[in-house]
Amino acid sequence: MKYVHVYTLFLIFVFCASCKGQNKTGPPKGNTRSETKEVTTSYGPNRIVRTIKQDKKGDIWIASWEGIFRYDGRSFTNITGKVSSARFFSVLEDSKGNLWFGSIGSGVYYYDGKSFQNFTTRDGLLNNDVGSIYEDKKGDIWFGVFGGASRYDGKSFHNYIINGDGMSEDRTGKTFPYRPPYEVNSIIEDGTGKFWFATRGNTFVYDGKAFTVFTHEDKPFKNVRSIIEDNKGNIWLGGPDGLWRYDGNTFTNFTQKFIGYIIEDKKGNIWTSSEGDNSRAWALSRYEGKSLSDKKPAVTEIKSNEGMIFGILEAYDGSIWFGTLNGVYSYDGNAISDYKSKRLGNNFYSQ
Template sequence: MMKYVPVYALLLIVFYTTCKGQPKTNLPIDLIKSQPKEAITSSGPAQITRTIRQDRKGNIWMAAFDGVFRYDGTSFTNMTRNVSSARFFSALEDRKGNLWFGSIGSGVYYYDGKSFRNFTTRDGLLNNEIVCIYEDKIGNIWFGANGGVSRYDGKSFRNFLLKEDSMADDRTGKTFPDFTRPPHEVNSIIEDKTGRFWFGTRDNAYTYDGNTFTVLTHQGQPFINVRTIIEDRKGTIWLGGTNGLWRYDGRTFTNLTQHFVGYIYEDKKGNLWTSSETNWGWALSRFDATTLSNKTPTVTELNPREGRMIFGILEDDKGNIWFGADGVYRYDGKTVTDFKK
C-alpha cells in the first residue's frame, strides 16, 4: 500500500469529457496567414486541453480542441482561430524557438512567430492525426501519429509503421488512414541519456536503438497502452498507462500504482506529478522527490471533487502547476484558477 499525506481540497472542477506517395525532399511551402490580434480573449480554452507548454519567452501555450491558445500572463489569444478548425492535441517549442502543433485530422502546424505552415500526408507525414511531438538530441522532430511515427530532419519525413506486434522502418511512402483512432496511437516519445528511444503506444511499448525496435516487457508480459514515458533528472525511466505507474532504474521494473495513469511530469524540485484514476474518480497527484526510490513513495493527492479525466501537466517559471481538462487550470499551491471564466 502507498503512503499518503493529507489531501488538499481543490476548487470544484467539472470536467465535461467529450472525450501518397513517396516522401519528398522539396516540401511545398503551405503558408497560412495568422491573425492573432483578432482572437484576443479574456478566457482560455473552453474544451478539452491536451497539452500545455511554456516557451522561452514565458508564454504559456495550450493545445486544445477549440484551438491553440497563447497566454502572455495577462490575456489569452486563440492563435489558430483563423487558421484551422481542427482539434489540437500536442505542442512543442524546438531548440530554435519555433513552435509545432499536432492536430487530429489536419496534420502538423509549424509556427515561426509570424505565420503558420501546414504539413500533412501529402508532404510525407505518416498520418494526419498527431498525438505527441518530440525533439531529439540532434534536432530531429518526431511525431507520434495514429499508426506509427514520423521523423522530420528539416527536409523530409522518415516513417516507422506499427505492424501487429512490432514497429518497423517504412521507406515506401505508405500513409496510415485518417480517423481510425484509437487503437494505434503513439502517445509518447523520449530519447534517454544513452541515446535509446522509448515509444509508448496504445498497442505495445517499444525501445529503439537506431536499428531495431524491441517490445518492452516485464516478466514476459508487454506493457500495453502506455500513455506517458519520461526520464527524470537522475536517469530513471517512468511509464504510465493502463497498468499504472512504473519505475525503471536501468535493471528492474517496479510497479508503484495499479490505477490508470495518463500523464507524468517532473517539476523543478524533482517531484513527480501524475494524472490518474482513483477509486472515486481522477486525481492530480504529487510524488515527493525524496521518496521516489522507495517501495512506498509519499503521495499527495489533489482532488477535484467531481473531476473526470485530467490531461497535460506543466510547471511554469513561477512554480505554478497548470493542467488541462475541460479547459485549462492553474494550481498555485493553495487554490485552483479556472480560466474558462
C-alpha cells in the same frame, strides 16, 4: 529489463517529401502559408485541453479542441482560431524557437511567429492525426501519429509503422488516409540515445537499428500513455497497469490506478494524472521526491473529482498547469485557478 526482439532495421532513408537547401527543423518550401489572424480573450479554452507547454519567453501554449492558445500572463490568444477548425492535441517549441502544432485530421502546423505552414500526408507525414511531438538531441522533430511515427530531419519525413505487435521503418513511402488501430502517445530519447515509443499497443525501444518490445516478467507494457526520464536517468511509464519506474535493472510499481500523464518538477517530485478511488473521477497527485525510495512514498492529491486530467506542466514560477475535459487550471501551491470563460467583471473565475 527484458527486450523481445521484433525487427532488425536497415537504416534506409525513406523519401516522403523533400526540399533542397533547407536548414534543420525548417519547413519544406512549396507549402501554402497562412498569415496569423489572432483572437485575444480574457479567458482560455472551455473544452478539452490535451497538452500544455511553456516557451523560452515564458508564454504558455495550450493545445485544445478549440485551437492553440497562448497565455502571456494577462490574456489568452487563440493563435489558430482563424487558421484551422481542427482539434489540437500537441504542441512543441523547437530549439530554434519555432512552434509545431499537432492536430487530429489536419496534420501538423508549423508556426514561425508570423505565419503558418500546414503539413499532411501529401507532404510525407505518415498520418494526419498527430497526438504527440518531440525534438531529439540532433534537432529532428518526431510526430507520434495513428499507425506509427514520422521523423522530420529538416528536409523530409521518414516514417515508422506499427505492424501488429511490431514496429519498423517504412521503406514503401505509403501513407495512411485512414486511421490505423494504434497511435503513438509519447516519444522520448533517453540519456543513452535510445528512443522510447509508447503506443496504444506495445511500448517499443529503438536503438537506431532495431525496435524491441519493452517487457516486465515477459509481459509487455501496453497502452502506455506517458513516458519520461527523470533527472537520475530512471524511466517512468504510466498507463492502465499503473505507475512504474525502471532504473535499468529494477522495476518499481507505485500504484495500479490508470495513469495518464507524468512529469517531474524541479524538486524531483513526480506529478501524475490518474484515476481516483472512484474510477469515473480523475485526480492530480504529487509523489514526494524525497520519499520515492520508500515502498510507500508520500502522495498528495492536489485536485480530485475531475472527469479526466490530461497534460501537466510545471511553469518557470513553480506553478503546476493541467488540462481537463473543460479547460485549463493552474495550481500555485495554495489554490487552484480556473481559466474558463466564467468571469466576474474582468477577472478570472478562481476556485
